[in-house]
Amino acid sequence: MIFNSVTYIIFLVLTVCLFWLLPKRPRLWMIFLSSLTFYGFWRPEFLAVMLLSAATDYFVAMRIEATEVLARRRIWLVVSLFVNLGLLFYFKYLLFVVDNAVVVMRFFGVEVQSPVLNIVLPLGISFYTFQTISYTVDVYRKFIRAEQDFVLYGCFVTYFPQLVAGPILRAGELLYQLDAKPSFRLDTFVSGLRRILFGLFLKVVLADNISPLVDAGFGQPISAMSAIDVVTLAFLFGFQIYFDFAGYSHIAIGSARLMGISFPENFNFPYMASSPREFWRRWHISLSSWIRDYLYLPLLGVKVQDRSVGGLATASQEHGARERHPTLVLFATWGIMGFWHGANWTFVFWGLYHATFIAAYRAISLQCARFPNFIQSWGGWLITLPIVMLAWVPFRAKSVSDALGMYGKLFAPRDYFWLGMRENTYLVAAVLLVGFLGTYFFHEKGARWLYKTPALMFVVETLLMGIVAGLVFVFLRPISQFIYFQF
Amino acid sequence: MKRSAIDPDRDSPTLPDIRRARLFLAALVCGTVTSLTLLLMFFGGVKTNFEEAATFGAQTTSIFAKEGGHPIHCMDSRDANGCIEGARSRSARNSVLWLGNSQLHAINQMRLGEMNAPPILFESLYPRGLDLLTFSQPNANLQEHYVLFEYLRKQLPLRLLILSIVFDDLREDGLRDEVAALTRDEQTSMALSATDIGRRLLVISRFVAKDQDTAGIAQTIQERAELTLNGWLEEQNSLWKVRPMVRGKVFYGLYVARNALFGIKATSKRKIIQGRYNDNLAALAAILNAARREGIEVVLYIAPLRGGMEIPYDSGEYARFKSDIQRLARLHNARYANLEALVPNELWDSGTESGANEVPDADFMHFQAGGHKVLAAKLEQLVTDSLANLDIRP
DSSP: OOOOSSHHHHHHHHHHHHHSOHHHHHHHHHHHHHHHHHHHHTTTTHHHHHHHHHHHHHHHHHHHHHOHHEEEHHHHHHHHHHHHHHHHHHIIIHHHHHHHHHHHHHHHTTOOOOOOOOOOOTHHHHHHHHHHHHHHHHHTSSSOOOOOOOHHHHHHHOOOOHHOOOOOOOHHHHHHHHSSOOOOOOOHHHHHHHHHHHIIIIIIIHHHHHHHHHHHHHHSOGOOHHHOOOOOOOOHHHHHHHHHHHHHHHHHHHHHHHHHHHHOOOSGGGOOOOHHHHHHSSHHHHHHHHHHIIIIIHTTTOOOOOSSSSSSHHHHHHGGOOSHHHHHHHHHHHHHHHHHSSSSSHHHHHHHHHHHHHHHHHHHHHHHHHSHHHHIIIIIIHHHHHHHHTHHHHHSSHHHHHHHOOOOHHHEEEEEEEOOSOOHHHHHHHHHHHHHHHHHHIIIIIHHHHTSSHHHHHHHHHHHHHHHHHHHHHHOOOSSGGGGGGG | OOOOOTOOOOOOSOHHHHHHHHHHHHHHHHHHHHHHHHHHHHHHEEEOOHHHHSSSSSEEEEOOOOEEEEEEOOOOOTTTHHHHHHHHHTTTEEEEEEEOTTTTEEETTTOOTTOOOHHHHHHHHHGGOEEEEEOTTTTHHHHHHHHHHHHHHHHHEEEEEEEEEOOOGGGGGGGOOHHHHHSSSHHHHHHHHHHHHHHHHHHHHHHHHSOGGGGTTTSHHHHHHHHHHHHHHHHHHHHTHHHHHHHHHHHHHHHHHHHHHHHHHTTSSSSHHHHHHHHHHHHHHHHHHHHHHHEEEEEEEOOOOOOOOOOOOOHHHHHHHHHHHHHHHHHOOOOOEEEEOOOOOOGGGOOOSSSSSOOOOOSSOOOOOOHHHHHHHHHHHHHHHHHTTTTOOO
16 A cells, blocks of 8 residues: 555554554554555565565574574574575565576577566565564564564564555564553644655655656656756756655654654755765665664674664764774675665666765765864765765666766766756756755754744644645645655 | 654744644644635636646637537547547548647637638548548647557558647657557557657656556555545545646646746747757657658648747757758658748737736737638648649549
């Protein structure tokens, strides 16, 4: 089920009502069954894959907890990784591996036919496998106890607000909330409503209406693009994916809040980052925190954390002196991070692009620290924004050669003197950038000042909510999936 | 827990949480109710064609003619069958197809009983054994003409194609849903797949030729649920039903705001968009190539343009455009005619009616009924010349 639909709104109203009406045990069953229903509205046959992944980790975690023998604990951990990553490999990467193997064999003169494989990627598999892996690893690391109650554990894995595209939660963050007796708080409930409305606005009003411009732009031949077009398209897609994914996260967080459950934040004005490293503390925070704790820091050989906040870069600053092969680990992590997004070299390219700029920033960060704060933050922002926006080119391009072709335009001076798209495209990109900056400053300065006076706050809020609710009402339709559903 | 930076529900240093929550809830309810009430007041039951509103001046009227109960002038997949059935019911043996943009269906400052060019030309060709069907859409580009041509030539005994070429339309790109839907026809799809531009259009059509509103949940259980719920809501609530129209109104408002902000008028210069221009020329070449292969005569004409004032194009680019079209026509043995000066200045609009102090915003595309007569007469002559060598009897 996708959030931007009437079906979901009705489903959510029913679920929330039942949540507050039912006692504990029936409530857990209701959450579990409604989450399965939520998932089954897409393709019910793939419920089995999700339940297999969940059941494996349920049993493996109990086996791990049952023994103190390290070798046995490790064997069970490997079983979990084998099943989860095996499912992920089969559904997400097998076609890619086979296609690339065929290309390599043909390169060496071995003529082979590409086998016809019809594999459908189960919705959200990258998210729920990461979530179940983190659960087992946390039990292995003794951060948490293995959950004995399968229904409660099932609720953790399948909880519908975060099932398909995150935020990727740790068992330690969600299980206790699901298990506890919920206490209704009006402020949490109202903030949930507002988050849902705001998330729908980002998705159905902004992201879905930017999408045709991006599709048309990236659909044209590279030869018909100017350098300005490449930059404009990078910015436009950057805004589209941000509104799309941040919109999803807002609705997920808001839906959970209606049931009194708190999720960690997933975005924090990422395009206001003043360095490539800071960007990853602000963008898809739960994924970069996951990568930090289950890949990056273990590879570096330093202490890990157990919270899905903070993002990828935090720990390395504290443990820099003890890190093993930091640059190599950085690039390996980012290659995997890119590959997690999709079985295509374009995503690996995207990951390595980020790794390159993070490594470059590390190399110059001490020199940068000598500048006054104002220059560090605003100068850094001026440099970082185009870097992170242009990173979206390989992410959205059809192939690495297309991405390289687009980047090539940036180095051709003649391509800066003509335009290849409708004038509206540039105008929309400019309006979005100005609007984004305006929202940031309103949020950081204006809102604090306005909301000191209740009457003024009421007027501003009524106006804001009226515009947002009216536009959501008019534009609400499941015209497109969320971009991260394909990962 | 740290709040999201784009989370509007900030901590207020002066209000306790519960009071703030009540204020937020009241604002949410008041804002939503006010917004929906305003929508209901402004949009209850009003129907506007926004595509036309954005294209036409205030004084332009669309006419799609019928003959014997069947349309002879259609737009796209929505009414194409009516035109085809009409041709079949008239036992047409020699069809003429006329493709163009809104210039064909719009009459400026229309008076009662006036006709546009397609029915006039139909009346003059029909007694001579030629059955004319016209298809036109606002801002139709040549890629859309290509899809329509490939679809219609399989359905009709086509002997001649009249193609109106407008500089503005070469700034357009891709396929609107109603034209993309025609690519579902197997023969059309096969014909398109024979050219590079056709294959690109087929890829595009896969994304647009479906029920747009539920495209994100196509072929899922949710699609069925969503369609049922939407159908029910449309029955119960008039405001829900007019949502597509309100969406159009929002975009039209943005369009008007943009024009006001940047001072964009009909006379503002429009530049060539190179990628789109090339794609449209490729589509034109594909049409001409297919027509020649199938023995279909082609008349290409540069559409009439308002004279007496500076044209809204870069003169160099406009000259290049005409030269490119002429070159393609020559290459594919098509008849070329430059009709840009055909319609006299007095047969175009006489400016806005909004007041003497306002600068008239001229319509460069749509002329009065007199202009349609002139155009039909000229095309009749071109058609006659083109078909002189063919054995066509009434």
